[in-house]
Amino acid sequence: MKHGAGLRHLLQLRGPAAHEIDWELSILLSFRPIFVMNAMFTCQDCFLKEPRWQSVTKYNGAAARTIANVIFDKEGGHLIDEYFQLLTKIPSILCHGYALREVNNHGIQADIGKLLHLIKAAKELCSNFEGWYSKVELVNPGQQKSPRKTLSPYTYPSYNTKHREWALCPWITGRS
Numbered sequence: 001m002k003h004g005a006g007l008r009h010l011l012q013l014r015g016p017a018a019h020e021i022d023w024e025l026s027i028l029l030s031f032r033p034i035f036v037m038n039a040m041f042t043c044q045d046c047f048l049k050e051p052r053w054q055s056v057t058k059y060n061g062a063a064a065r066t067i068a069n070v071i072f073d074k075e076g077g078h079l080i081d082e083y084f085q086l087l088t089k090i091p092s093i094l095c096h097g098y099a100l101r102e103v104n105n106h107g108i109q110a111d112i113g114k115l116l117h118l119i120k121a122a123k124e125l126c127s128n129f130e131g132w133y134s135k136v137e138l139v140n141p142g143q144q145k146s147p148r149k150t151l152s153p154y155t156y157p158s159y160n161t162k163h164r165e166w167a168l169c170p171w172i173t174g175r176s
Helices: 002-014 022-030 032-042 051-057 074-087 090-105 112-139
Strands: 065-067 070-072
Touching: 002 022, 002 032, 022 032, 022 051, 032 074, 032 090, 051 074, 074 112, 090 112
Parallel strands: none
Antiparallel strands: 065 070
């Protein structure tokens, strides 16, 4: 994580415009998961959440994306970048949620306004992920939802994917 934090700092110093070239863009895109995780662990907003960075990381169709030795077509590249753009919003929600939880754990009543704002942001992000997944289902129609064994809200349905090779990457689709 320390190396990721160092790289994050260097990339931020150079700014988004410096990463529009193939090599620099590849480095930026390759480290997106590290930057998101680092932001979660350090309880900071992910710098890739900023609009100026989002415009750099948005797929422009100029080149194929390769992740986990899988080459993605134009449609897949767009969905991958949209997924990572959504991920960049998670650290902020987690950080604020953690702070509110800690306040509550110390017997102090949390600010209701902040709590309602956080709930709204979390629901909106969840809705955006559901919208994103609907797009994934359109380009990957071979998925069949397996029935749940439990009605617990903490379990997810499993999916059987057959047609798209990029669906084999569970960290992209969120499914195993």
